[in-house]
Amino acid sequence: GAGVSQSPSNKVTEKGKDVELRCDPISGHTALYWYRQSLGQGLEFLIYFQGNSAPDKSGLPSDRFSAERTGGSVSTLTIQRTQQEDSAVYLCASSLADRGAGANVLTFGAGSRLTVL
């Protein structure tokens, strides 16, 4: 697609429920990233994919969080047994990864706003 697409744009859920957030990167972008933006914490790195593998998942805050990427394209971020502190905007980004690691320019989606009641 023309840009990074994320769905849903808004999700309200009850504490304890599982949620899935989807990211559709720009076609041809091999690298995919998830970040979380919350009022108290700013923008935090969660996980990075190169193709279908995740060389860096160091930012996932707990084992309730997981992510996968299939076909080198779409990625899903899953949060199990949601807690109120999971409320945030979850941003996905993708990159051509045509520069050295660290130099790549990211194109971000508009985010999925998650509210846990």
Next chain:
Amino acid sequence: AQKVTQAQTEISVVEKEDVTLDCVYETRDTTYYLFWYKQPPSGELVFLIRRNSFDEQNEISGRYSWNFQKSTSSFNFTITASQVVDSAVYFCALTNFGNEKLTFGTGTRLTIIP
């Protein structure tokens, strides 16, 4: 550990005024990259500039300019003759060579008053 500090939480200026957004960073690595991203009300962060640690030349792009000073670990961003469309949250970010994880500052919310 890496850290990016944007001490200015919110700035308001009248249209056509110049404004400078400050960014101070900390890293132990000698090779690193610095970025500025803009987040308009729509929510999508938009890339503005990338700088590597070996290139201290200042850069100008239209009304935007960036001042990179390794001696003070700063990478400040100036908007000249500000416009209402410049209203957004601006993030400074840092990553080390070989590392895909961006460390972001907390952002500066810029409001341009018409």
